[in-house]
Amino acid sequence: MxxxxxxxxxxxxxxxxxxxxxxxxxxxxxxxxxxxxxxxxxxxxxxxxxxxxxxxxxxxDRSVMVDELLDRLLNDIETAFTATMFNLTDMSILDVYTTIFGVLTDVLVANAGLVRALIAGVQFYSSGLPEFEPRLRLMIKVLVIQILGPGDDHKYDVMASVVVNTGFAVVLRASALDVDGRERRELIAATADMVATWFDDHRATGRALPC
Structure with missing residues (x-):
């Protein structure tokens, strides 16, 4: 804020x-x-x-507008993510992350020009983003627990951080102005598949991180 x-x-x-x-x-x-x-x-x-x-x-001044536009964008992302969480019941892990990454990409695509401008400016990194990341990570951690059940709290924190960082990177790339619909779907599908494979491996073996 x-x-x-x-x-x-x-x-x-x-x-x-x-x-x-x-x-x-x-x-x-x-x-x-x-x-x-x-x-x-x-x-x-x-x-x-x-x-x-x-x-x-x-x-x-103009920087206040930048701060408020970023805050509005992040609130839109959080709202879309929260709404999606209620529709993930009985989905496969692959479908869960495909849906999440797709929803977040849709929000950024709808604001693609602004997102590009924010990324190009230092305001994007010195304003509301650092405060937003822990909120998103907490929501992802809740999702991790829902998928995998009770487990090691530290490992789940790390898994949530990895998903947030990986997911945010691909969502930003998928929402870029030079990415068409087919490439966007491929990026989302490949990333969701990678995350789902990692989660399936942990669920099968209990191994999420090197010990």
Whole structure:
């Protein structure tokens, strides 16, 4: 979440919230098209159909918009993941991870331009992402326990970290603008198969990590 001191006004009325979201939507579109550093607040104001004064009423500077757009994207990812968790009953491990990686990729594909802009900027790494990773890792750990049953807590922590890091890398790649639908499906399927094979091996032998 962005520091409270950097966001000057939190609107409470519906119209004010709508205006604020319109500014953020305009910023997201322009960041995706032009990049963050090449998008001025004046251009954002024009695209949103508001005055520059209105922009500064809600956002003290452009970096606040970046922080809030990242936070919104991460919340969308978390919401999609949480909703998917309820639909994984009786699926094979392969289908579980194919579904999860596919859902997360869909969120990033829908925001592909913005994702590219965020990756290109240091804000992506210095803002909300470090706080988000433990939340996602905890959700994956819950999934690991559901799949494998009770087990060594430390091993499950490590397994969850590996799945998060591997999955996030492939999801980012699969959502890139230069990846078509066929390649996207292949990337997701191959990664899900790798994770499922690892889990099946652990379930059969109890071996997840070198001891």
């Amino acid at each position: 962005p520091p409270p001191s950097r966001s000057r006004r939190r609107p409470t009325q519906d119209r004010a919230k709508a205006t604020r979201n319109e500014i953020l939507d305009a910023a997201a579109k322009l960041f995706g098209e032009r990049g963050i550093t090449d998008t001025s607040t004046n251009r954002i104001a024009a695209a949103a159909g508001v005055s520059i004064g209105t922009v500064y009423r809600y956002f003290s």
